[in-house]
Amino acid sequence: MSSIKYALLAPLMAISALTIAAEPVDQQQDVAANSNVSIKVQRGNVEFISWDNNSIQVKGELDELSKGFIFDVKGNTVVIEDKLPRSYQGGNKQGSQLTIYLPTQLSLDAEGVSADYALSKLSGQIAIALVSGNIKAKQLSGSSKLTTVSGNINSEQLSGKIKLETVSGDIDDKDSQGEAEFRLVSGELDTHSDFTQVSIDQVSGDIEATLNQINQINMVTISGDADLNLGTQLSKGHLETISGDLTMAFSAAPNLSFMIDGGPGGRINNQLTDDKPVKKKYSSSQSLQFNSLSGDGQVNINTISGRISVK
């Protein structure tokens, strides 16, 4: 009796498995030049690949919980979404597996929850916002804003105006150029790029930066340590650290005037010139003002209790 029961159940189970299997998708539509493309894929993996056609193609598999695929083109606006139920249980299972071919020049606004996004060779206004997903970006130009909460950001060969933000994830950037803004809370920042202007806001994570073409730098860190390797073209700098240590190492003697305020608990170590820090009257604070070469540029450094080293 029981064997008959199993024999009857087996095909039913197979049918139910088929019904929850991921649904393939392969759609292509023509779009206007410089379209505003809005993409929403909550979980899985999404890869954006640029091509020279004025059309968008979406290939791959939809999420197993997909409630339908939206690919609407209305004039200059394109909406792509793998629609999921408004509430579901379960974390990042396989999710959507999509490859999206896009025109190189566009305005892209993509958001996701746990999906990992990879994008390359795109130009224009690009904005990606994720919660726990990772972002991998290569060869983007124009204006790029990449944001994630706990995911990591890996960027390479970006140019133009770049904004990278994460709360607890790390940012790893290399071979980029242009102007960059980095914002992190506890993640670590590692950048080796040819930016001319950089702004770094960091709370507790560490910073490791090699910026050989840097002209202007603004940095504030609370308790994280910063290790900066800078080129000699620096002309303006404003660096604040509360309790974190800061090391500024130049590839050769810079043409800068330094004003360093060591604060009540900070220490200053100058290896660029023979100038020694001066202890302030009535307090334990140290400060140091000196010129390297003719001191044309200006760098201000402040700390409360960090150790400042320039070399």
Add this chain to the structure above:
Amino acid sequence: MSTKKHDLDYLIGTLPPEIAPTTDLWNGIKPHLTSQKTHQNNVVRPLWAIAATFLVCSLLWLTQWRDEPVRPQEQTLTQVQTANVTPATIDTSASVEVDNHLIELINQIAQTHQSQLDGFIRNQYTVSWQLSANNNEHIQTDIAKALAELESASVQVQAALTQQPTNQQLWQLWRWIMQRQITLLQQGQKLPFTHTRPSKGNTL
């Protein structure tokens, strides 16, 4: 019973992800506000003037006349120091005053921001993902962790700001952290997870 449960699930499913009025209520609210405002203006204005005068007098009293009695020895020392007073020291006392006002402002902003956050957190149904400490949903824990990190970061930056209240970069960093907290709570409202009410109260 199961049909009822199914109906309830269906009804819950039809609810919007964000709490928002179905129609634009502003048109109804605006005339009431403006009429009340014009009516109360005449009464409120003198009250404001009295309050402002009182505040200015209190500040003057605090800064000018509320010096503690100085002992004779200290008095001579103070006199010597006053004789040697330089513009720099005057600047310092002025900047200390500005710093104190800024520190008050920092505390006020922190309080206002905290009440905004409490507003979100009080509505536990919309942020139920935050309450599920035992839930294995890694995104929920990621968001909860990120919120905790942002809160700790905000406290650190606030402490740093009270030490350096004129530091513009610290202000910007603090503003970004506060904005990020609000954005994250809003994102949390939109997350597509099954909202589960805790059976034994909050586990925050």
